[in-house]
Amino acid sequence: MKNILLCTTGATPQVITETLYALYTQGKTYPDELYVITTENAKHMLVDGLFTRGHLQALYDEYGMPAVKFDESHIWLIEDEQGKPVFDAKGEEDQSYMANFITRKVAELTADANTAIHASIAGGRKTMAFYMGYAMSLLGREQDSLSHVFVNDQFEFVPDFYYPTKTDNFIVGKTDYSLLNTKDAVVTLAEIPFVRMRKKFEDDLISQIEEASFTKTVARMNAADQVASVQLSNNALTLSVLGIDIKLTAKELALYQYISRENQKKVLVDRCFIDSIEPSMAFLSAYSLMKGDQRVYKTFGLCDEMDWRDKNLSGLKPMEKEFIQPIRSVINGKLRKALPVEVYEKVQIQSKRVKGGNEYWISQDITVTDL
Known part of the structure; x- marks a missing residue:
């Protein structure tokens, strides 16, 4: 030997x-x-x-x-x-x-x-x-x-x-x-x-x-005995699952948080969605708690973070229907890279076309908590 x-x-x-x-x-x-x-x-x-x-x-x-x-x-x-x-x-x-x-x-x-x-x-x-x-x-x-x-x-x-x-x-x-x-x-x-x-x-x-990768190995072994749950950290800008910390941008983390807080962890992007400022309010409520790019506020018709904090929302626009999909793709790409397939399938942001628009959701089988 x-x-x-x-x-x-x-x-x-x-x-x-x-x-x-x-x-x-x-x-x-x-x-x-x-x-x-x-x-x-x-x-x-x-x-x-x-x-x-x-x-x-x-x-x-x-x-x-x-x-x-x-x-x-x-x-x-x-x-x-x-x-x-x-x-x-x-x-x-x-x-x-x-x-x-x-x-x-x-x-x-x-x-x-x-x-x-x-x-x-x-x-x-x-x-x-x-x-x-x-x-x-x-x-x-x-x-x-x-x-x-x-x-x-x-x-x-x-x-x-x-x-x-x-x-x-x-x-x-x-x-x-x-x-x-x-x-x-x-x-x-x-x-x-x-x-x-x-x-x-x-x-x-x-x-x-x-x-x-080491992280995938750890997650796969942990997954043998654990039900997947997700923790979100506004300070660290991380999504954590089975002990693995995945870095996201503030915009990405806020989107995951926004969807996870909706009824049944589901967002329907249809005519009602793009005519309402409620999705914008929900997203910015999460985003404003993080250190993110000020230009995101301009996407929603505001000048900067101060408009949001001062509740100067007269110019607030509805979320555009194209807003979610590219961010979702980046998030899922990071999750897929860091996690074994069986875990990724549980925690990804899923989507499908439905009559009148698109539906995005996170599995109800996992719990999502804020750290």
Whole structure:
């Protein structure tokens, strides 16, 4: 069986040498191969520290450790939806890319029954460590393990420390006036117990994870035991279902909220609709509670938000019959992208042509609440 060490790293590539050192000196299973998940900006620190400055080879030489199969092709850069590397994973969308990428890579590695994965969550951002742990919980098998590596406080985050040396080796500590002897460092590897959920789900679900997003996987698993409900947040501009937050614009969220509040969660766009200002009033009642584009008020014949707040509504116009459909399409597109099909079918805004116009509705089988 091939033993694979899978690590996440950020600005501290030292976690790689620390983990290898701990596995070897503590007599734990030593890896045959090493793969690292990181971001574009962190890769150069990883390459510089391990290869250019030679700390990885120095570790092998000092302890007589067998070299692990690892080169730049084993460094996996987190990618966005277009396959472009994520620079530093600080953006909100980057968190989704990170989750999806890590989940796919763990799915790929665990698909081979002849491998044993040792995943480390010691490096990278906290969210990166969380997603690695969660992916292992979803996909990990009996032969797989999860760990974190620690070093005593004075050596933590010291750029020149990579592993405890056998002989005296002095480096600059966290402050310029302090010197540390790397011989005195203590590295501890702690294995982390985790719940293995893989066997609780059908094989066809596991086979879909490599292609599915992290959010779709979570929603699909949650949906196994839960009835779908939707939460709307005016402050965050999100529609949340089964623990998945989907960003909408204020106009999109207000439309979903408007339809959900109508009788039977249904809107009939017919002659009566386009002759009445009641739909406009209902929509703007929701929209005005959010931070949205002021031009939306002009769509309804008002100058700006102040007209609405001051109840200067003499110019208020009925909602045009073409208003709902394009917004509905965008909302459904976002829901379809983020959710598994069976959940999307429940929470989408549905439509059909009827005599005299069009009907839009949200399933009465779900509850819609405002956060």
